[in-house]
Amino acid sequence: MSSEHALGSSEYLVEVEDLKEYFPIRTGFAKTTMLKAVDGVSFKIKPGETLGLVGESGCGKTTVGRTLLRLYKPTGGRVLFEGKEVTDKNMKEYRKEMQMVFQDPYSSLDPRMTVEDIIGEPLDVHKLYGTKAERRDKILNLMSLVGLNAEHATRYVHEFSGGQRQRIGIARALAVDPKFIVCDEPVSALDVSIQAQVVNMFEELQDKLGVAYLFIAHDLLIVHHISDSIAVMYLGRMVEKADADELMSNPIHPYTQSLLSAVPVPDPETARKQKRIILEGDVPSPLKMPSGCAFRTRCRYATARCATETPPFTDRGGGHMVACWEK
Amino acid sequence: MENTNMPKKSPFSLQVDLSKFEKATDEEKRQQDVMSESTTFFKDGMRKLMKNPLAVASIIVLVLIIGTIIIAPMVVPYSYSDIISVGGKRDKTAKNLAPFTYSKKEQSYMDETGEKLFPHIMGTDSMCRDYFIRVVYGTRISLVVGLFASILVLIIGVFYGSVSGYFGGRADLIMMRVVDIIYSLPDMLIIILLSVVLNETLSNTQNPIIKTLGTNMVSIFIVFGLLYWVGMARLVRGEILKIKSNEYILAAKAVGAPSGRIIRTHVIPNCLSVIIITTALQIPSAIFTESFLSFVGMGVKAPMPSLGSLANAAREGLQSYPLQLVFPSVTIVLIVLAFNLLGDGLRDAFDPKLRR
Numbered sequence: 001m002s003s004e005h006a007l008g009s010s011e012y013l014v015e016v017e018d019l020k021e022y023f024p025i026r027t028g029f030a031k032t033t034m035l036k037a038v039d040g041v042s043f044k045i046k047p048g049e050t051l052g053l054v055g056e057s058g059c060g061k062t063t064v065g066r067t068l069l070r071l072y073k074p075t076g077g078r079v080l081f082e083g084k085e086v087t088d089k090n091m092k093e094y095r096k097e098m099q100m101v102f103q104d105p106y107s108s109l110d111p112r113m114t115v116e117d118i119i120g121e122p123l124d125v126h127k128l129y130g131t132k133a134e135r136r137d138k139i140l141n142l143m144s145l146v147g148l149n150a151e152h153a154t155r156y157v158h159e160f161s162g163g164q165r166q167r168i169g170i171a172r173a174l175a176v177d178p179k180f181i182v183c184d185e186p187v188s189a190l191d192v193s194i195q196a197q198v199v200n201m202f203e204e205l206q207d208k209l210g211v212a213y214l215f216i217a218h219d220l221l222i223v224h225h226i227s228d229s230i231a232v233m234y235l236g237r238m239v240e241k242a243d244a245d246e247l248m249s250n251p252i253h254p255y256t257q258s259l260l261s262a263v264p265v266p267d268p269e270t271a272r273k274q275k276r277i278i279l280e281g282d283v284p285s286p287l288k289m290p291s292g293c294a295f296r297t298r299c300r301y302a303t304a305r306c307a308t309e310t311p312p313f314t315d316r317g318g319g320h321m322v323a324c325w326e327k
Numbered sequence: 328m329e330n331t332n333m334p335k336k337s338p339f340s341l342q343v344d345l346s347k348f349e350k351a352t353d354e355e356k357r358q359q360d361v362m363s364e365s366t367t368f369f370k371d372g373m374r375k376l377m378k379n380p381l382a383v384a385s386i387i388v389l390v391l392i393i394g395t396i397i398i399a400p401m402v403v404p405y406s407y408s409d410i411i412s413v414g415g416k417r418d419k420t421a422k423n424l425a426p427f428t429y430s431k432k433e434q435s436y437m438d439e440t441g442e443k444l445f446p447h448i449m450g451t452d453s454m455c456r457d458y459f460i461r462v463v464y465g466t467r468i469s470l471v472v473g474l475f476a477s478i479l480v481l482i483i484g485v486f487y488g489s490v491s492g493y494f495g496g497r498a499d500l501i502m503m504r505v506v507d508i509i510y511s512l513p514d515m516l517i518i519i520l521l522s523v524v525l526n527e528t529l530s531n532t533q534n535p536i537i538k539t540l541g542t543n544m545v546s547i548f549i550v551f552g553l554l555y556w557v558g559m560a561r562l563v564r565g566e567i568l569k570i571k572s573n574e575y576i577l578a579a580k581a582v583g584a585p586s587g588r589i590i591r592t593h594v595i596p597n598c599l600s601v602i603i604i605t606t607a608l609q610i611p612s613a614i615f616t617e618s619f620l621s622f623v624g625m626g627v628k629a630p631m632p633s634l635g636s637l638a639n640a641a642r643e644g645l646q647s648y649p650l651q652l653v654f655p656s657v658t659i660v661l662i663v664l665a666f667n668l669l670g671d672g673l674r675d676a677f678d679p680k681l682r683r
Contacts, residue, residue: 066577069581095583096583103574104574107575109578110575111597172582
């Protein structure tokens with residue numbers, strides 16, 4: 001670690017600069033093509049803040065979260081935590097600061113372990129306790145924090161419902177007392193009624209513990225509810241990023257506009273008046289990305305320029321960043 | 328009970344009529360808290376296994392056989408390698424006796440002294456040796472070979488398969504091609520060739536362990552160690568590839584757990600059922616191979632009996648003394664059948680895909 005980084009403590013907790021993650025895909029005999037899952041994504045998150053990350057399936061949201069935590073080795077770009085660069089070598093210590101909550105509460109918990117051992121695993125790995133009794137105390141504290149009863153500790157995960165399982169997953173992420181949690185679609189596998197409980201719990205935990213979230217989801221309403229700012233991704237790139245309320249009320253990028261028009265409105269009167277912007281065609285294959293702006297093949301406003309030059313991600317005032325030539 | 332504060336249902340609405348519901352009392356709520364007894368995967372599997380009559384029967388058969396081969400040599404006063412002797416003299420007349428009969432010398436000895444000699448439960452063989460004790464020792468050899476060969480296969484196969492499956496990529500590619508090559512060798516041919524070669528090389532050794540075991544036994548173990556682990560390795564690798572795609576492995580990585588810990592605490596326990604089942608099914612196959620090798624004369628060395636070599640020896644007098652072939656053959660069949668049924672029972676009980 002260079003001294004420059006050691007000195008450079010920043011007001012941001014997590015800074016991601018030009019993060020790239022390419023996967024080699026075999027497309028033929030002895031021929032590989034790079035799948036650009038994440039292609040130059042940058043964002044910053046302040047302590048105790050939440051950044052929502054939305055986009056349709058396969059746009060690279062999950063890959064951003066996983067690459068950020070070095071579950072995949074990034075192809076390019078860097079990640080700074082409290083102003084210091086995170087590398088493969090010092091990642092072990094940052095595993096205590098950055099944690100993850102997974103999408104599927106059924107496959108993210110080991111079916112052969114008791115709840116106690118699942119929540120205790122981070123404690124075991126980082127040796128965060130002195131005695132057995134201390135370990136148990138910590139686990140029971142975490143369990144009550146996420147609303148699980150102490151008697152659940154010796155049970156196996158197949159005895160729990162989806163919502164309870166997700167609580168176990170959250171308790172595991174909180175075990176190391178992290179400052180930052182990547183929430184990878186933590187509620188999309190749950191029933192709507194349970195979604196609300198879990199999302200509210202995320203908010204309560206943020207108030208109590210001051211953790212920052214990168215909240216990945218495809219449900220714009222939930223993301224709006226929990227996030228301070230929202231970023232929209234399309235085919236591995238960020239197309240728009242703004243304050244949550246600003247983005248919801250004043251979307252600039254044509255893709256964001258169409259996403260917002262698809263959000264169901266609970267009031268039938270307004271829903272009838274609302275006009276949906278329906279996108280033509282399918283998402284292009286990430287193996288064959290369109291030249292220039294990735295969205296141009298489905299964009300109503302696309303011009304010749306969009307095909308030749310990639311639009312820069314520029315500030316349109318008040319931190320509202322958009323990557324579009326025409327808007 | 329009439330709930331006045333509930334909203335009225337309009338007749339055409341699909342909305343649930345709330346007035347038809349009652350509030351749960353505290354006692355009823357408490358009843359909801361009582362969940363079923365917490366069971367582990369292993370306990371649950373054992374409970375299912377004990378409900379399977381075939382599996383229970385085969386466990387009983389195996390326990391009886393194992394009990395017999397442990398206790399019988401202590402009780403029966405005859406040795407597997409020596410001719411029966413009466414009053415300190417070798418009894419050459421005790422040849423090919425039928426079960427529970429005595430030779431002339433034994434009969435006259437008993438008449439003289441009034442002492443009762445231990446009966447020949449399965450008669451005697453053509454060399455005047457007690458056949459029951461020979462079958463018992465033969466079963467011992469067969470079971471020991473089966474168990475040790477399976478343990479050998481278990482250790483090598485699980486280690487190789489888990490390394491190959493867990494690390495994947497190029498290592499997996501190379502390791503699995505090695506497995507493919509071994510798989511494509513004709514195993515019986517290799518076993519026979521290897522046991523011939525190993526017999527030659529091992530017969531000159533002074534190693535006391537090899538001497539007591541017999542060179543043929545050692546060569547059988549080596550053959551199993553070299554050839555038979557590939558099936559296990561493939562199975563374990565496949566299972567691990569499946570387990571690896573689960574998010575809990577990713578979660579353990581996100582927590583910072585090292586690879587060794589992940590394999591130990593997450594991967595191996597989750598493919599344990601496959602390993603147990605395959606091992607249980609490996610034992611009869613090893614016993615079979617050993618019997619076959621002994622039958623063709625490549626197995627254990629005389630005078631040490633094995634079920635296969637006993638069957639081979641009985642072939643000569645088949646028309647006069649068919650029982651000498653029946654006893655070892657029935658024992659092989661019983662053991663192999665019991666292990667196979669037990670293996671099937673284990674699979675039904677532990678394989679989560681077959682859960683009902």
